[in-house]
Amino acid sequence: MKKRNNPLLLIATLLLAMNAGYSQRIPVKDNQELKSALNKAKPGDSIVLANGTWKDMPLFITTSGSAEKPIVIMAETPGGVKCTGNSFIRFGSDHVTVSGLHFTDGYAVKESIVDFRKGDNLANHCRLTQCVFENFSKPSRSDDDHWITLWGKKNRIDHCVIGNKLNTGTTLIVELNDERSQHNEHSIDSNYFKGREPLGSNGGETIRIGVSRYSLTSSNTLVHHNYFERCNGEVEIISVKSCNNRLTENTFFESEGGLVLRHGSGNIVLNNIFIGNNKPYTGGVRVINPGHTVANNLFIDLAGKGFHGGFTVLNGVPGSPLNRYMQVTDTDIHHNTFVNCKTILFGAGKDEERTLPPARVTFRDNFIQTNNATVYEDANKDGGITFTNNRYSAKTVAAAPAGFVAEKPTLTAITWAGQQFKIPTGKYGADLSKLNWMSAANTGAVWFRPEQSVVRKPSVHTVAAADSQQLNAIINNAAPGDIIELTEVGLYKITDPLVISKPVVIQSAAGLKAKPELVSIATTGLPAFMVIESGGSLNAGGIIFNSAYENYGAVRSGIATASKPTSAHYILKVDGCEFINFGEGGHVCIKASKGTYADSVLISNCIFRNNAGMGIDYGAEKDDKGIYNVAYMRVENSVFANTLSGAINVYRGGNDESTTGPSVHINHCTFHNVENRMQGTVVKLIGVQVASITNSVFNFSGKGGRIIWLEEMAWDDLKVDYCNVYDSGRISTFFGKATGKNIRNRKPSFKDAASNDFRLAQTNGLIGNDNKPMGVL
Known part of the structure; x- marks a missing residue:
C-alpha cells in the first residue's frame, strides 16, 4: 500500500508546474475581465480568478499555449472560486490547464459542463485538474447531458472530485465520432468519483469510452488510479465501447454495477480492486467481444448476480450488429483473486437471442475463495473456456472442477480506509504488491473537504385543528427533519395542498382516541392533500385523508409528487393512515408523476377503503x-x-x-x-x-x-x-x-x-x- 502524498507538496508541485515558463500573471474579478484576459493571453500566462462566487461563468478558451509554456487558468486559492448557475468550460485550443474551480449549485444549460472542444476546434494536450463538480444536475431526471466530454488528443482529467449526477446521461464520456478524437491517448486519473444514485433508467454510467457505432475504433484511453465510491447509476459504472483501452489500478467501493467491456476489443483490465461489502448488486467485471485481457484484479465480497455479478463473461448474438453482443473470443483471464463473490458466471445472458458461447477463452492461475456450493457457473459447458492451473478454497464444494486444485490459502491482512480484509496470497491469484488501494484520501482535489452533516434533534411544531390554515406556513418554516404534529381529533380544513420541499414528518399526536382528518374546503378540486416537490421527503403517520367533504371540491390524491419532473430523489413513508372517498376513476390515493423517482416507498398499517380510484400508482x-x-x-x-x-x-x-x-x-x-x-x-x-x-x-x-x-x-x-x-x-x-x-x-x-x-x-x-x-x- 502506497502512502498518500503530502497535500502541501502536491500543491507546491502543481503551482511550480503551472508556472513553468511563466510569462504574466493576470488577475481577474468578473466575467468581463475574464473574457478580456482570455482574448489577450499568451503562452506561459496565468489567469487568476478572484476568490468568490462566479455565477453564470462562461469560460471560452480559444488561445493556445505550448508544451513548454502552457496557459493556466486557476483559482486565486484552490477551491476558492465557486462556479454557480449556468457556468461551463469550453476548451477550444491546445496546451491549456484549468485548475482549482468548484462547480456547485447550478447546471450547464447547453451541452456539458466541461467540453474539450469549442465549435469545430478540438482541444489537445489540455488538462483539467484539482476541480470539484457537485450539485450540478439538471432539474429534470429526463434532461440528458454529460458533465465532462473529452475530444481531441492527449488531454488529461486528474485529481478532480466528480459527484452524484442525478439526471440522465453519462457523467464523463470520451467521444470518438470525429477522426481527430480517435487514437486519443487521453488520461483519466487520480479522480474521486463521489457517488451516483440509481437513475432508474439506462444512461446512468459514470464513464463511457466510445459508442457502439465507433466501437471497432481504437481509443487508447488510459483510466487509472481513480476511486469510485457507491457509483450506483446503472449496471455499467465504466462502459467501454472502443478498442485498446487500459483500465488499471482503480478501486471500486460498494458500487452497484461493474466495469463493462461492452463493445470493442483488445482492452486491458489490470490491477483493479472491487470491494462490495456484500451490498446488493455490487459487481466487478463483465466481458463482451473478443481479444481482452483481465489480469491481477482483486474482487472482494461482491453480492451481485447475473449481469451484476462479480465476474461475468457473456454469450454473444449470431451476426450481431454493433450495438448488441459480439461473441467473446481469444480472451485471457489470469492471476485474479475472488473472495466471497456470489457470482462467477460464464455464458451470462444466455437466452433465445444470445446463443454464441465464449470460445478460446483462457481462465488460468486465478484463485477463488468461495462460500458457494460451486466454484463457478458455466451456462454452456461446451469447452469454450479453458481452465488451467487455478486454485480454490471452499467448504461446501463437492469436488474440484477441471483446471482447479483445492488449496488452503495463506491469508494476508490488509487495512484500508478503516476496514480490514484477509486476502489469499501466493503463487496463484493477484499479486498484491502491484495493487494501489485508492480511496477518498489519496484521490481527488487535495483542497476539497466535504461538508459534514450535523445531526440535530428535530423540533416539534404542534398544530390544532383551528390552525389548519397555518399548516403550509409551519411546514415552510420548519427545518429539514422537523415534526409537524396534529394534536386534535377532528377536521383539519385546508384550501391549498401542503407543499413538501424538504424532509419532514407530519403525524398525529400520541395518545389521541381517533385520527385527525384532512379535508378540503376549497371551492375547486385540489391535486392532492400533500405534494412532494424537489428536495422533499415525507413521513406521514396516523392521518385520515378524506377526499370528499360536504359540497367542496374533491381532492384527487392523498399524497402525490409534483407534476413537474425533478432529478432529486425522495423517500415516502406512510404509517397508520386511512385513504377514503377518492370517488372517481382518475383519483389515486398515493401517486407518482412522470419524471420523479423514489428511493423507497414504505406503506404500513394503512387502510385504503371506499374508493373509486386506485390505491398506489407508480x-x-x-x-x-x-x-x-x-x-x-x-x-x-x-x-x-x-x-x-x-x-x-x-x-x-x-x-x-x-x-x-x-x-x-x-x-x-x-x-x-x-x-x-x-x-x-x-x-x-x-x-x-x-x-x-x-x-x-x-x-x-x-x-x-x-x-x-x-x-x-x-x-x-x-x-x-x-x-x-x-x-x-x-x-x-x-x-x-x-x-x-x-x-x-x-x-x-x-x-x-x-x-x-x-x-x-x-x-x-x-x-x-x-x-x-x-x-x-
Missing part, C-alpha cells in the same frame, strides 16, 4: 425504455377494501437490462372487493425485477381479470406464495414460475368487515410462512 413512466418511478416499495399490514380500481400498480416497460429495480414486496395485506371489473387487475407489477407477495388474502377481488399480473424477464426474482385466494381472479405471470406451492383457496372469515376490521376471525389453516395468520394483522 406507473407513470409509459415510454417502455426501462424507466421507472420507484426503486424499492414495501406494502405491509395494510387493507384495500371496497375499491372500484386496482390496489397497487408499478410499471417498468421495455427490455432494458441496465438497471436493478423496481423491487416490490407486499406482505400481510388483505384485498377485499377490489377491482372486479372486466380485465381489471388488483396488483399490477409490470417489469418489476424483484418482487414478493406473501402472507396475503385476496377475497372477492379481481373477478373480471387478475388479482396479480406479472410481466417479467427470465432472470427476474419473483415470488407469490403463502396467500389465500378466494372467489377472486387469477395470478398471471409471463413464465409461470413465480407462484409457490402454498396458495390456499378458503373462504376467509373477518372479525368485523363492516367496521373495517379485516383480521381473520379464525385462521382455518391460513397460516403464513412466519407462523402468523395470513392477511392484515
Whole structure:
C-alpha cells in the first residue's frame, strides 16, 4: 500500500508546474475581465480568478499555449472560486490547464459542463485538474447531458472530485465520432468519483469510452488510479465501447454495477480492486467481444448476480450488429483473486437471442475463495473456456472442477480506509504488491473537504385543528427533519395542498382516541392533500385523508409528487393512515408523476377503503425504455377494501437490462372487493425485477381479470406464495414460475368487515410462512 502524498507538496508541485515558463500573471474579478484576459493571453500566462462566487461563468478558451509554456487558468486559492448557475468550460485550443474551480449549485444549460472542444476546434494536450463538480444536475431526471466530454488528443482529467449526477446521461464520456478524437491517448486519473444514485433508467454510467457505432475504433484511453465510491447509476459504472483501452489500478467501493467491456476489443483490465461489502448488486467485471485481457484484479465480497455479478463473461448474438453482443473470443483471464463473490458466471445472458458461447477463452492461475456450493457457473459447458492451473478454497464444494486444485490459502491482512480484509496470497491469484488501494484520501482535489452533516434533534411544531390554515406556513418554516404534529381529533380544513420541499414528518399526536382528518374546503378540486416537490421527503403517520367533504371540491390524491419532473430523489413513508372517498376513476390515493423517482416507498398499517380510484400508482413512466418511478416499495399490514380500481400498480416497460429495480414486496395485506371489473387487475407489477407477495388474502377481488399480473424477464426474482385466494381472479405471470406451492383457496372469515376490521376471525389453516395468520394483522 502506497502512502498518500503530502497535500502541501502536491500543491507546491502543481503551482511550480503551472508556472513553468511563466510569462504574466493576470488577475481577474468578473466575467468581463475574464473574457478580456482570455482574448489577450499568451503562452506561459496565468489567469487568476478572484476568490468568490462566479455565477453564470462562461469560460471560452480559444488561445493556445505550448508544451513548454502552457496557459493556466486557476483559482486565486484552490477551491476558492465557486462556479454557480449556468457556468461551463469550453476548451477550444491546445496546451491549456484549468485548475482549482468548484462547480456547485447550478447546471450547464447547453451541452456539458466541461467540453474539450469549442465549435469545430478540438482541444489537445489540455488538462483539467484539482476541480470539484457537485450539485450540478439538471432539474429534470429526463434532461440528458454529460458533465465532462473529452475530444481531441492527449488531454488529461486528474485529481478532480466528480459527484452524484442525478439526471440522465453519462457523467464523463470520451467521444470518438470525429477522426481527430480517435487514437486519443487521453488520461483519466487520480479522480474521486463521489457517488451516483440509481437513475432508474439506462444512461446512468459514470464513464463511457466510445459508442457502439465507433466501437471497432481504437481509443487508447488510459483510466487509472481513480476511486469510485457507491457509483450506483446503472449496471455499467465504466462502459467501454472502443478498442485498446487500459483500465488499471482503480478501486471500486460498494458500487452497484461493474466495469463493462461492452463493445470493442483488445482492452486491458489490470490491477483493479472491487470491494462490495456484500451490498446488493455490487459487481466487478463483465466481458463482451473478443481479444481482452483481465489480469491481477482483486474482487472482494461482491453480492451481485447475473449481469451484476462479480465476474461475468457473456454469450454473444449470431451476426450481431454493433450495438448488441459480439461473441467473446481469444480472451485471457489470469492471476485474479475472488473472495466471497456470489457470482462467477460464464455464458451470462444466455437466452433465445444470445446463443454464441465464449470460445478460446483462457481462465488460468486465478484463485477463488468461495462460500458457494460451486466454484463457478458455466451456462454452456461446451469447452469454450479453458481452465488451467487455478486454485480454490471452499467448504461446501463437492469436488474440484477441471483446471482447479483445492488449496488452503495463506491469508494476508490488509487495512484500508478503516476496514480490514484477509486476502489469499501466493503463487496463484493477484499479486498484491502491484495493487494501489485508492480511496477518498489519496484521490481527488487535495483542497476539497466535504461538508459534514450535523445531526440535530428535530423540533416539534404542534398544530390544532383551528390552525389548519397555518399548516403550509409551519411546514415552510420548519427545518429539514422537523415534526409537524396534529394534536386534535377532528377536521383539519385546508384550501391549498401542503407543499413538501424538504424532509419532514407530519403525524398525529400520541395518545389521541381517533385520527385527525384532512379535508378540503376549497371551492375547486385540489391535486392532492400533500405534494412532494424537489428536495422533499415525507413521513406521514396516523392521518385520515378524506377526499370528499360536504359540497367542496374533491381532492384527487392523498399524497402525490409534483407534476413537474425533478432529478432529486425522495423517500415516502406512510404509517397508520386511512385513504377514503377518492370517488372517481382518475383519483389515486398515493401517486407518482412522470419524471420523479423514489428511493423507497414504505406503506404500513394503512387502510385504503371506499374508493373509486386506485390505491398506489407508480406507473407513470409509459415510454417502455426501462424507466421507472420507484426503486424499492414495501406494502405491509395494510387493507384495500371496497375499491372500484386496482390496489397497487408499478410499471417498468421495455427490455432494458441496465438497471436493478423496481423491487416490490407486499406482505400481510388483505384485498377485499377490489377491482372486479372486466380485465381489471388488483396488483399490477409490470417489469418489476424483484418482487414478493406473501402472507396475503385476496377475497372477492379481481373477478373480471387478475388479482396479480406479472410481466417479467427470465432472470427476474419473483415470488407469490403463502396467500389465500378466494372467489377472486387469477395470478398471471409471463413464465409461470413465480407462484409457490402454498396458495390456499378458503373462504376467509373477518372479525368485523363492516367496521373495517379485516383480521381473520379464525385462521382455518391460513397460516403464513412466519407462523402468523395470513392477511392484515
